Amino acid sequence: MAKINPNISNSYGRIFNPVDVPCISARHLNIGYKDEAVVPDINFELKKGQAMALIGTNGSGKSTLLRTIVSLLPALGGHLSIFGRPPGSDPQRIAYLGQFHKSSFILPLRAIDVVRMGRFPVHGLLGKMGKKDDEIVMFAMHTMGIETLADTPLGYLSGGQQQRTYLAQVLAHQADLLVMDEPTAGLDAGGRDLYLQAILSELSRGAAVVSATHDIQEEASLCNQVMLLARRVVAIGPPQSTLTPEALLETFGIVVTGDQKHLRVLESKHGHDGEQDGQG
Amino acid sequence: MVDIFINPFTQNGFMVQAFLAGLLVSIACAIAGTFMILRGLAFIGDALAHGVLPGIAVAFLVGFPGILGAAIGAAFMIGGITLITQRSRLSSDTAIGLLFVGMLSLGVIIVSRSNSFSGDLTRILFGEILGITPQAVFVQLAATVVIIIIAVVCARPFLLLSFDPEQAQVAGFSSRLYHNVMLFMIALTVIVSFQTVGTLLVFGLLIAPAGAGALLARRIKAMIVWAIIFGVLSMYFGLLLSYHFNLAAGAAIILVTVAIFFIVFILQNIRSRQLLRSKGAAHG
Numbered sequence: 227m228a229k230i231n232p233n234i235s236n237s238y239g240r241i242f243n244p245v246d247v248p249c250i251s252a253r254h255l256n257i258g259y260k261d262e263a264v265v266p267d268i269n270f271e272l273k274k275g276q277a278m279a280l281i282g283t284n285g286s287g288k289s290t291l292l293r294t295i296v297s298l299l300p301a302l303g304g305h306l307s308i309f310g311r312p313p314g315s316d317p318q319r320i321a322y323l324g325q326f327h328k329s330s331f332i333l334p335l336r337a338i339d340v341v342r343m344g345r346f347p348v349h350g351l352l353g354k355m356g357k358k359d360d361e362i363v364m365f366a367m368h369t370m371g372i373e374t375l376a377d378t379p380l381g382y383l384s385g386g387q388q389q390r391t392y393l394a395q396v397l398a399h400q401a402d403l404l405v406m407d408e409p410t411a412g413l414d415a416g417g418r419d420l421y422l423q424a425i426l427s428e429l430s431r432g433a434a435v436v437s438a439t440h441d442i443q444e445e446a447s448l449c450n451q452v453m454l455l456a457r458r459v460v461a462i463g464p465p466q467s468t469l470t471p472e473a474l475l476e477t478f479g480i481v482v483t484g485d486q487k488h489l490r491v492l493e494s495k496h497g498h499d500g501e502q503d504g505q506g
Numbered sequence: 507m508v509d510i511f512i513n514p515f516t517q518n519g520f521m522v523q524a525f526l527a528g529l530l531v532s533i534a535c536a537i538a539g540t541f542m543i544l545r546g547l548a549f550i551g552d553a554l555a556h557g558v559l560p561g562i563a564v565a566f567l568v569g570f571p572g573i574l575g576a577a578i579g580a581a582f583m584i585g586g587i588t589l590i591t592q593r594s595r596l597s598s599d600t601a602i603g604l605l606f607v608g609m610l611s612l613g614v615i616i617v618s619r620s621n622s623f624s625g626d627l628t629r630i631l632f633g634e635i636l637g638i639t640p641q642a643v644f645v646q647l648a649a650t651v652v653i654i655i656i657a658v659v660c661a662r663p664f665l666l667l668s669f670d671p672e673q674a675q676v677a678g679f680s681s682r683l684y685h686n687v688m689l690f691m692i693a694l695t696v697i698v699s700f701q702t703v704g705t706l707l708v709f710g711l712l713i714a715p716a717g718a719g720a721l722l723a724r725r726i727k728a729m730i731v732w733a734i735i736f737g738v739l740s741m742y743f744g745l746l747l748s749y750h751f752n753l754a755a756g757a758a759i760i761l762v763t764v765a766i767f768f769i770v771f772i773l774q775n776i777r778s779r780q781l782l783r784s785k786g787a788a789h790g
Binding site: 296297298317318320322324333334335336339340343346347349350351352377379 | 544659660662663665666668669670672673675676677678679720723724725726728729
């Protein structure tokens with residue numbers, strides 16, 4: 227074991243963990259709801275600068291795992307630590323993109339107001355937001371290609387533009403851990419490219435990323451680890467060795483394999499809860 | 507001509523006091539109403555406004571200030587709603603509806619059992635803005651200051667809550683805590699406002715000016731400012747109508763505020779239709 231380094235300040239003045247403390251560490255973790263276990267015995271570690279993709283059908287436990295990581299759900303058993311501490315201890319270091327946003331039609335918010343919310347966890351209740359924050363916010367909007375929509379009310383934006391806005395909010399946080407549930411849902415090809423670029427730059431900044439995705443081809447391929455879920459952990463490991471037709475068959479039930487470079491997945495339901503149908 | 511707009515206020519002390527009370531209530535209702543609408547809490551606001559009735563009735567019976575009774579009634583409502591929602595699978599609007607009708611009928615029963623109440627009941631239901639006391643105005647001032655402070659301090663969590671409660675939670679702002687703070691703010695507004703337009707109509711002051719503001723505003727701050735403007739205009743014209751035509755003041759105020767909402771609504775629809783048409787013309 228390498229010796230534990232003292233805390234190092236990053237360029238934003240926040241403290242990164244000693245390199246050896248993983249961003250996420252799960253051992254024999256059981257997740258689910260009060261009256262319904264969803265996935266038992268999850269084991270993994272995610273270090274800074276690494277990305278992990280969760281892959282599985284609707285109801286396979288992807289969202290449940292993400293929600294447990296950000297402490298919206300308590301772990302049912304086993305061990306889960308985030309930056310070496312219990313989940314929920316460091317909200318200023320974790321950015322979360324949920325799957326659902328309630329109808330934003332009524333909210334008198336402009337796109338820029340939504341992105342600015344990404345800075346709230348950094349400053350807390352009363353901390354002052356300054357010029358630096360404005361720059362970060364504008365840069366995040368630029369990264370997602372929506373800087374010209376800054377003053378547009380959220381309700382006027384298309385679904386894809388709204389998704390870009392939410393992603394810009396996540397980026398504006400400049401968090402040490404990004405937790406995203408189907409981040410590319412509703413994005414067009416251009417948006418997807420911008421998203422992938424943004425994630426690469428977040429990773430090179432030292433952030434860790436965990437996301438639920440249906441995009442085995444592109445998104446999962448830039449991850450260090452993928453986890454295949456089907457209400458249990460089917461497989462976990464580097465994408466090249468883990469995304470085998472056999473494992474995918476087990477995960478999804480039905481797999482249509484063209485040539486190896488274009489694995490395609492047909493969704494089949496594993497039954498279970500109220501997760502909305504994804505993009506398939 | 508100008509006289510009919512100004513003289514009622516310059517020549518009558520009670521009109522000045524009424525307008526002052528109305529001004530403070532308009533500010534409180536604009537802030538609380540804005541977040542009530544954004545957070546989708548309109549039903550609980552309505553239920554609170556009516557559910558405080560038994561508290562006020564009991565307070566009048568035993569000779570306590572009505573405002574104290576209203577506070578106890580509101581606390582009981584919020585506590586009951588929270589309890590039912592947490593301990594059952596019922597959604598909060600079911601819990602709200604249950605307590606709403608329960609408290610309202612309890613209030614009517616208390617009032618109807620007491621002989622000396624008929625005058626008081628009118629006061630409770632329809633307010634007494636023209637007979638408002640300086641003490642009541644002072645209490646309203648204090649409450650309005652508290653509401654402003656809450657809105658300023660909790661601006662970020664309130665915004666996140668309205669956007670997405672889970673986002674608020676993950677960002678480190680306990681959504682339960684700030685939800686309750688918001689409920690407290692709405693309840694406080696109802697409690698100090700019912701004396702002006704009555705428990706039956708105070709909900710109108712919460713929802714109509716902020717609703718009209720929501721139609722116009724692109725930002726939450728602007729929505730609050732619009733709501734204050736519409737609230738104050740309603741107070742002014744409502745009092746004026748009531749003075750000249752001898753109408754019930756509370757009802758006149760609420761009628762004006764709802765009328766303003768519909769005027770804004772119609773004007774905005776006409777404008778957006780024109781915009782669409784001119785856009786269509788531009789695109790050939």
